[in-house]
Amino acid sequence: MKSSVIIFPGSNCDRDMDVALKKFGFQNKMVWHNDDKLPNSDLIVLPGGFSYGDYLRCGSIAGKSKIIKSVIEFAKSGGLVLGICNGFQILTETGLLPGVLQQNKNIDFICKNVFIKINNKDNKYFKNIEKDILELHIAHNEGNYFCSNDELKNLEDNNQIAASYCNEKGDCNEKINPNGAIKNIAGIFNKEKNILGMMPHPERMIDKYLSGEDGTIFFKNLISNLKS
Amino acid sequence: MKIKVIVTLKNGVLDPQGKAIQQTLNGMGFANVENVRQGKFFDININEKDETKAKSKVEEMCKKLLANLVIEDFKIL
Amino acid sequence: MKIKVIVTLKNGVLDPQGKAIQQTLNGMGFANVENVRQGKFFDININEKDETKAKSKVEEMCKKLLANLVIEDFKIL
Amino acid sequence: MKVNEKVAIDHGLKKDEFKKICVLLKRVPNITELAIFSAMWNEHCSYKSSRKHLKNLHTKGKKVIQGPGENAGIIDIDDGDAIVFKIESHNHPSFIEPYQGAATGVGGIMRDVFTMGARPIANLNSIHFGSPQHKKTKNLLRGVVKGIGGYGNCIGVPTIAGQTCFDESYNGNILVNAMTLGLVNKNKIFYSKAAGIDKPVIYVGSKTGRDGIHGASMASAVFDDQIEEKKPTVQVGDPFTEKLLLEACLELMADDSIISIQDMGAAGLTSSSVEMASKGKLGIELNLNKVPCREENMTPYEIMLSESQERMLIILNNGKEKKAKKIFDKWGLDFSVIGKTTNSKNIEIFYDEKKFADIPIDLLAENAPLYDRKWKKIKLPQKLKFNKDEFKSLNLDDCLKKILSNQNVCDKQWIWEQYDHTVMGDTIQKPGGDAGVVRVHGTEKAVAASVDSSSSYCYSHPLTGGKQVVCESWRNLISVGSEPIAITNCLNFGNPENEKNMGEFIQCVEGITEASKYLNFPVVSGNVSFYNETKNKGIKPTPTIGGVGLIKNYKNMITMDLKKAGNNVLVIGKTEGHLDQSIFAKEILNEKKGPPPEINLFNEKNNGETILKLIKEKLIESCHDVSLGGILIALSKMCIKGKKGIKINPLKSLINKFEYFFSEDQGRYIIEVNNDNIKNVYKILKDNSVHFDELGIVNDNLVEFDEELNLSVEILNEENKTWLNNYMKN
Numbered sequence A: 001m002k003s004s005v006i007i008f009p010g011s012n013c014d015r016d017m018d019v020a021l022k023k024f025g026f027q028n029k030m031v032w033h034n035d036d037k038l039p040n041s042d043l044i045v046l047p048g049g050f051s052y053g054d055y056l057r058c059g060s061i062a063g064k065s066k067i068i069k070s071v072i073e074f075a076k077s078g079g080l081v082l083g084i085c086n087g088f089q090i091l092t093e094t095g096l097l098p099g100v101l102q103q104n105k106n107i108d109f110i111c112k113n114v115f116i117k118i119n120n121k122d123n124k125y126f127k128n129i130e131k132d133i134l135e136l137h138i139a140h141n142e143g144n145y146f147c148s149n150d151e152l153k154n155l156e157d158n159n160q161i162a163a164s165y166c167n168e169k170g171d172c173n174e175k176i177n178p179n180g181a182i183k184n185i186a187g188i189f190n191k192e193k194n195i196l197g198m199m200p201h202p203e204r205m206i207d208k209y210l211s212g213e214d215g216t217i218f219f220k221n222l223i224s225n226l227k228s
Numbered sequence B, C: 001m002k003i004k005v006i007v008t009l010k011n012g013v014l015d016p017q018g019k020a021i022q023q024t025l026n027g028m029g030f031a032n033v034e035n036v037r038q039g040k041f042f043d044i045n046i047n048e049k050d051e052t053k054a055k056s057k058v059e060e061m062c063k064k065l066l067a068n069l070v071i072e073d074f075k076i077l
Numbered sequence D: 001m002k003v004n005e006k007v008a009i010d011h012g013l014k015k016d017e018f019k020k021i022c023v024l025l026k027r028v029p030n031i032t033e034l035a036i037f038s039a040m041w042n043e044h045c046s047y048k049s050s051r052k053h054l055k056n057l058h059t060k061g062k063k064v065i066q067g068p069g070e071n072a073g074i075i076d077i078d079d080g081d082a083i084v085f086k087i088e089s090h091n092h093p094s095f096i097e098p099y100q101g102a103a104t105g106v107g108g109i110m111r112d113v114f115t116m117g118a119r120p121i122a123n124l125n126s127i128h129f130g131s132p133q134h135k136k137t138k139n140l141l142r143g144v145v146k147g148i149g150g151y152g153n154c155i156g157v158p159t160i161a162g163q164t165c166f167d168e169s170y171n172g173n174i175l176v177n178a179m180t181l182g183l184v185n186k187n188k189i190f191y192s193k194a195a196g197i198d199k200p201v202i203y204v205g206s207k208t209g210r211d212g213i214h215g216a217s218m219a220s221a222v223f224d225d226q227i228e229e230k231k232p233t234v235q236v237g238d239p240f241t242e243k244l245l246l247e248a249c250l251e252l253m254a255d256d257s258i259i260s261i262q263d264m265g266a267a268g269l270t271s272s273s274v275e276m277a278s279k280g281k282l283g284i285e286l287n288l289n290k291v292p293c294r295e296e297n298m299t300p301y302e303i304m305l306s307e308s309q310e311r312m313l314i315i316l317n318n319g320k321e322k323k324a325k326k327i328f329d330k331w332g333l334d335f336s337v338i339g340k341t342t343n344s345k346n347i348e349i350f351y352d353e354k355k356f357a358d359i360p361i362d363l364l365a366e367n368a369p370l371y372d373r374k375w376k377k378i379k380l381p382q383k384l385k386f387n388k389d390e391f392k393s394l395n396l397d398d399c400l401k402k403i404l405s406n407q408n409v410c411d412k413q414w415i416w417e418q419y420d421h422t423v424m425g426d427t428i429q430k431p432g433g434d435a436g437v438v439r440v441h442g443t444e445k446a447v448a449a450s451v452d453s454s455s456s457y458c459y460s461h462p463l464t465g466g467k468q469v470v471c472e473s474w475r476n477l478i479s480v481g482s483e484p485i486a487i488t489n490c491l492n493f494g495n496p497e498n499e500k501n502m503g504e505f506i507q508c509v510e511g512i513t514e515a516s517k518y519l520n521f522p523v524v525s526g527n528v529s530f531y532n533e534t535k536n537k538g539i540k541p542t543p544t545i546g547g548v549g550l551i552k553n554y555k556n557m558i559t560m561d562l563k564k565a566g567n568n569v570l571v572i573g574k575t576e577g578h579l580d581q582s583i584f585a586k587e588i589l590n591e592k593k594g595p596p597p598e599i600n601l602f603n604e605k606n607n608g609e610t611i612l613k614l615i616k617e618k619l620i621e622s623c624h625d626v627s628l629g630g631i632l633i634a635l636s637k638m639c640i641k642g643k644k645g646i647k648i649n650p651l652k653s654l655i656n657k658f659e660y661f662f663s664e665d666q667g668r669y670i671i672e673v674n675n676d677n678i679k680n681v682y683k684i685l686k687d688n689s690v691h692f693d694e695l696g697i698v699n700d701n702l703v704e705f706d707e708e709l710n711l712s713v714e715i716l717n718e719e720n721k722t723w724l725n726n727y728m729k730n
């Protein structure tokens, strides 16, 4: 399977994502934001980090970069696009995903492990995944997902909420909500479920010496879904 | 020509920063501060002599970049 | 009563955000944007009927919290 | 503007120093030249008060590739890999503007490291604030933490450890010390020494503004009244640009275009160009019209003194300009050829085709003043005699809870959760342990790092204090299973012109030297920050030690959390019951006098090496050094981390139980051993003549001791976590 990770000025999880993708069997290419063409890929990843320093609004400036046009085209034609953290912010800024990611409710940057519950397995990302609850890592200042009531209703009606923050047992409530996201939303799909944006970083959890291993489950499952 | 713009969060959109500032102000003894909303201010220097033209350009910039219309409004001063 | 305040970086203080925004606007085709400075805007709702009093309270808030006078100026609108 | 003695004094120079300049130069300098002298001859660049004493530091060792004197120190970690590291202070700026001060501190130290060709792989910080009750403390703490996180997180380098201390001596003078570790290939290290004549001198990075031009000594005589408005003395950091600069520099460093490279730190273009030329014994010629400026009408004076951040000076091989420019263009950074190396041995500054300065380099560097300042020896205080009858009214429960929630013992999670500590995907021990640990990417190796200081010990007796900090650093590195290799030091002191402060400095350095020699733990880099005083009140002497160690196989790393009920817990090292200067004495007995605990370097080394042997032979499950608060505090932290309890054995020691549990004797560790290994461990300890006590047995949840202590680990956790969270909430 072929993947491409886009590097924006200020991206800083691009290498981590490259390492993870390769570890689980992707042939990965790094793509510079100023290129105008995407390599032939089965998966495009917008990595985490601080594209353009998070200046103005997170993801806003990256949303205007040259390569984004091709990413939008690729996504609209059904290609798989995964945005992690800053990548998620870029996806909302370009309008590929609805809503916005606002500053965390406690106004502090948060770096810690969280649990997320997978809400929808009827898609390439989570089909057949062996666990419903994953322990992943978050590291962000703007992960507080917000959208209008109408949009929220759309998300719910179309089953677009990909994952929600929960406790170890899978209960989602305000108490365990790390950043104030509406309905504990940690990640969402577009209507067609080929675009996924999420705040947690599976690429930081790919062996047992790191803060956890559930990222391994995510990537192994993803590549096996793509192959089948 | 210099054009000034204010970008604010729409009504109903949560403003964590504003809320934190309000609480801090209350804690500092400014008890009668009831609400604070924080926005952004831009001072744009544009090489254009005609004010109407300059403002219409800035309006375009706001729509395309400076404001996220999902949650923000803008006002050209 | 609502009081509005603008906090801006002093002249000469580096404004990394403004610089990045200017470059992006240029890149988007707004070639005649020569400079952008970004500041903060506050909308403060204070329970005080007397405008002069309200403004003087807000001035105090600016000095104590909202602006760092080492690098910022403020203006009550 | 005519230069005279008054103008010189306004620039922070002393009368004698100005005289010396005129004699050396054989004329009166012009204003630009004076500015250059004042920058190069100030304490920060010239180390005029400390140089004499820093010479005594122990700086050599088998693993040392580069000792003090370069941008950062370098140690060998085998297989062609090396670690570049250094610590720097940014105290004064952080007090004025905590966010920007701390942020630019982090930015500055990272540049020191990547300037040598290394990719930064870990950040650490040591921060000291005034009393929590002081009105400024909370905002300073919040601002500093946000600034450190704001910069480090954005660049994408994990902050893996640190240290936080509150003490009223920092009320008017907080300390912000930032440390960075970088990884470099041994054969691809870059130095600042210029070489060759007629080589292009390149300026890259951000544009130059009027940032930080001589804050304190900015002379009213030099400029008109409006200058204040134009001259912010605080620099603003731009981590985004720094990230680009890092990537661009590393890209250019991949081949052999660069002869030498130096970041523009304190005193900006002046010190970077002078240092490069001085090290190469060359001259340098700069055309300031070529310097990219952010503001209009900047004078040569301002350009030479500006401390704008995120800038580098590079000397290239001839003909490499095009290639280099292409890389910097790609990353959207300024690039300009601003001069060349010459054989004049002078620094020559041109602007609008006029010569603005012409000074022999050696007058600025080697001939800078060197002082042998007067100092006062600080005697060892008398040991206190505690009245043990008083202890009878105390109970262990309360003492333990009170100390666990003490501001200097409590959990600092509120701080480090705001730092990205997992980016780069190699952090295998995050903040909250004895040392942070990151893997050397793609290898089996890992590097451990810790920062430590103990101002109360150093204040009470600088010589012992200096030794103690080095030992604590060594112990923290051992506790995670790493072999300690070398240290960096940040010497934060008061006014060197005050004999007591100077005495504190000299004796701390002596202590550091003695310990680092004995432990074969050399100093490879460092920084001195004097004049940490407000209204004649100096801070307590605060040498901060940053230690680095190597773990050959990261799978052998050890953590401090207790692992399994039924395991044995031992205290390694002898507990004598030294309470003077302990948290217990201060918090419970309200007693601040007395000497710090003694350092026995023989035991320190023997105990540490024995622990390392036990770890290497995979005989222990967890390990934690005993530091602030004593045995019971160290043990509680191991319980909290492991969510386990312990049943403590009846004491065999002859000393009072409060002395046993809360004394701060040095050279001690607590280890956890399972039943299969315990015999082996006993044997090794005995063979090495290491004293140990059998402390107790791990259980599921309760911390128990006789009838006197019966607390669940949840309660201990609460006590340990709440203080800082509550403090920052209100």
Ligand SMILES: Nc1ncnc2c1ncn2[C@@H]1O[C@H](COP(=O)(O)OP(=O)(O)O)[C@@H](O)[C@H]1O
Pocket (backbone or CB within 6 Å): D125, D126, D127, D159, D160, D161, D162, D163, D164, D408, D409, D410, D412, D415, D416, D430, D431, D432, D433, D434, D435, D436, D476, D627, D628
């Ligand atoms: N400013 C800080 N930045 C990052 N980590 C910190 C900071 N302050 C404290 N910590 C973390 O908390 C841990 C415990 O600190 P400390 O109470 O000094 O422990 P110990 O006495 O066991 O060394 C440190 O090792 C460090 O990892």
Ligand SMILES: [Mg+2]
Pocket (backbone or CB within 6 Å): D433, D434, D476, D625, D627
């Ligand atoms: Mg420790």
